Amino acid sequence: MVHVNIFDTTLRDGEQSPGVNLNQLEKLEIARQLERFGVDIMEAGFPASSQGDFEAVKAIAQTIKNSSITGLARATKSDIDIAWDALKDAAEPRLHIFLATSPIHMKYKLMKTPEQVVQTAVDMVAYAKQRFPHIEWSAEDASRSDLDFLVQIITKVIDAGATVINLPDTVGYTTPEEYGRMFRYIRENVPNIHKAALSCHCHDDLGMAVANSLAAIENGVTQVEGTINGIGERAGNASLEEIAVALNIRKDKYPFTTNLVLKEIKRTSDLVSRFTGMIVPPNKAVVGKNAFAHESGIHQDGVLKNTLTYEIITPELVGVKSNDLVLGKHSGRHAFKDKIEQMGFTLSPEKLGEAFTAFKQLTDRKKEVTDEDLFTILTDIQTTTIDVKKYELVAFQVQYGSANLPTATVALTTPDGDRVETACTGSGSVEALMNTLESLIKEEIHLTDFRLSSVGQGRDALAEVHVKMTVNGTPVSGRGSAQDVLEASAKSFLNAVNRVFFNQKAAVKEPAL
Numbered sequence: 001m002v003h004v005n006i007f008d009t010t011l012r013d014g015e016q017s018p019g020v021n022l023n024q025l026e027k028l029e030i031a032r033q034l035e036r037f038g039v040d041i042m043e044a045g046f047p048a049s050s051q052g053d054f055e056a057v058k059a060i061a062q063t064i065k066n067s068s069i070t071g072l073a074r075a076t077k078s079d080i081d082i083a084w085d086a087l088k089d090a091a092e093p094r095l096h097i098f099l100a101t102s103p104i105h106m107k108y109k110l111m112k113t114p115e116q117v118v119q120t121a122v123d124m125v126a127y128a129k130q131r132f133p134h135i136e137w138s139a140e141d142a143s144r145s146d147l148d149f150l151v152q153i154i155t156k157v158i159d160a161g162a163t164v165i166n167l168p169d170t171v172g173y174t175t176p177e178e179y180g181r182m183f184r185y186i187r188e189n190v191p192n193i194h195k196a197a198l199s200c201h202c203h204d205d206l207g208m209a210v211a212n213s214l215a216a217i218e219n220g221v222t223q224v225e226g227t228i229n230g231i232g233e234r235a236g237n238a239s240l241e242e243i244a245v246a247l248n249i250r251k252d253k254y255p256f257t258t259n260l261v262l263k264e265i266k267r268t269s270d271l272v273s274r275f276t277g278m279i280v281p282p283n284k285a286v287v288g289k290n291a292f293a294h295e296s297g298i299h300q301d302g303v304l305k306n307t308l309t310y311e312i313i314t315p316e317l318v319g320v321k322s323n324d325l326v327l328g329k330h331s332g333r334h335a336f337k338d339k340i341e342q343m344g345f346t347l348s349p350e351k352l353g354e355a356f357t358a359f360k361q362l363t364d365r366k367k368e369v370t371d372e373d374l375f376t377i378l379t380d381i382q383t384t385t386i387d388v389k390k391y392e393l394v395a396f397q398v399q400y401g402s403a404n405l406p407t408a409t410v411a412l413t414t415p416d417g418d419r420v421e422t423a424c425t426g427s428g429s430v431e432a433l434m435n436t437l438e439s440l441i442k443e444e445i446h447l448t449d450f451r452l453s454s455v456g457q458g459r460d461a462l463a464e465v466h467v468k469m470t471v472n473g474t475p476v477s478g479r480g481s482a483q484d485v486l487e488a489s490a491k492s493f494l495n496a497v498n499r500v501f502f503n504q505k506a507a508v509k510e511p512a513l
Contacts, residue, residue: 004217004247004256005040006240007199007225010272011060012043012072013237014227017278019449019468021477023502024056025383026275031060034228035067036344037268038259039240041223043096046072047086048079054086061090068092070136075099075124084131094134096166097124101153102141118153122160129161136199142167143174147182151189158190164197164223169212172205172235176215183219199223202238204230209238214246217256228272229280229287241265241286241318249312266319267344267375274379277466277477279453286318321371329363343371345378355381365460365483372456376464376481389415390498391441393490400429408432410490412440415501430489437493443500446470450489455481465492471500 011027011034014020022030027044034042044060045053061069069090073079075097087093099121100110106117121137128135137157139150154165167186169179179200187193200216200223202209213224230239244260269287273280282290292315315321327339336356340347347355358377363369394411409423410433420440426432430450438445449468454461464481465488476499480491 001255001257002222004221004258005197005223006038006244006258006260007041007043007070007201007223008034008037008039008227008240009043009201009225009237010034010227010231011056012045013233014231014272014276015045016233017231017236017276019475019477020231020276020278021475021499022056022275023383023499024052024059027056028059028063029379029382030271030275031064032346033264033268033271033344035064036261037264038261039067040259041070041094042067043070043072043225048073048082054082057083057086058089061087061093065091068094068134070094070096070134072096072098073128075120077124077127080124080128080131088131092134093132094136095128095132096136096138097121097128098138098140098166099124100140101150102144103146104144105141114149118156121153122156125157125160125162134164135162136164136166137162138166138168138201140168141170143169143179143182144171147185147189150182150186154186154190155192158192158196162196164199165193166199166201166223166225168201168225169203169209170201172203172209174212175208176211179212180215180219183216183221187220197222199225201225203232204235204237207235209236210242210246213238213243214254217247217254228268229278229284231272231276231278239285241269245286245313245318248317262317263319264344266321270375271379274376274464274479275383277451277468277479279451279466286313292320327359327363327369327374329360331363340374340378343374343378345382347378347382351381351384362483366462368458368460370456373462376455376462380481390501391415391494393494394419396433396436396486396490398429398433398486400432406432408436410436410440412437412494414442429486433486433489434493437490441497443471443497444473445497447493452485452488463488465489467492467496469493469496471497474500476500 015022044057047054047057057071069087071083071087073083073095083095100106106112125135125137183198198221200213200221202212217224224243226238226240228240230236247254247256266287280287282288333356336359355378392413394413396410398408400406405425406429407423407425411421413419422439424432424436424439426435434447447469451466453464455464462481462483463485466479468477476496478492478496480488480495482488
């Protein structure tokens, strides 16, 4: 059985998804869950891209001990220096350097000759080797590169100190047969390839990212890169949860092992979906809500007789649980603390008290409190900052009827501690509420997206709202949950605005690029 390392880039490539905007606390919470999931390497971000990303990578490097933390860098000394400052406290720091190798990228993007590209790659790997014990070098757009040129440059960067060679399908162009053949060619023609591990990184533009990744593994790759839920630029990346389950279910075809804890898949998927605001499609493999649903009468009959007739993956394998009552209104603090620890959360005494209060308030209004409800409460508490000035909702009221003009009245406290109140109208109750909130806030706001979903099932399910907007020209996202749709809407709006204050505090200055 050959071991395959899992390289997760949810916090770097995944965060590049349009509209995704994670703050440092959210990145830390995802990083902790990825560590529980068992990823070997975690790409925490691109430290040179902004001060906010630098601080997030640094915090993750200082916190996570059971996964190797890496950061992305362009082939420049300044990027490498900044990455080292962010990663030097990691238990096992590593650097990920990339440089394009395809003719179209070298000519039109880099405007360098092939010889210049080789020299740059060698020089920067050698420079990084002075500090980093592990260096991954990526040939950007490798799947559209000349194979003999790849042989040449890979040979030289390994001699310069690269320990991992990544050949990404950057634009999702290749096919499984082509991608596997490329790795086979490299293994057979690079004389020093035994000194480095081979890695694959696939995008899903043609819907073949997972298939291409599995083809790479079949052809000697011992590190596979991807993201949770397959998020990422354009059509996204290879879904790590799909690769993990495929390797497990089809051991007869893929005799490979990983360190992933499969029962953590659903929780990891839910956390990433909640923080990014990217809803998992119902028909998504492995983690979609329909993944284990059977509507056809023939299918239902077969599953009742023997689940193996139509169910090749058990819900328990990936951590899917039934929504049974977990805690009730008479549950005490000790039982609550035990439960959230079982769910993988570690809260400070102050946040534990805040979460317990929120839980008790929910039990007064909701008959059954499920794991999904607790998950929503805990992720909100865990990623809420208490030392940043922000807008807070005091009260609101909405008047709406089929024959009346919807009107919302809202009272807020401002970051300066003042109480403000006003009323506005709109074409609907939600618009009236949003118009009122916008009129009370000093910043220039433009709402671009509004999405509503339920947490769990039943008429008493929590409502969850995700919004996207620009605040003073800066794109930002927000989320809010409550049993009332309008309250959840108000919370999501204020959450997005308050993120600006948090990000301003984190981004004291921009690092040199």
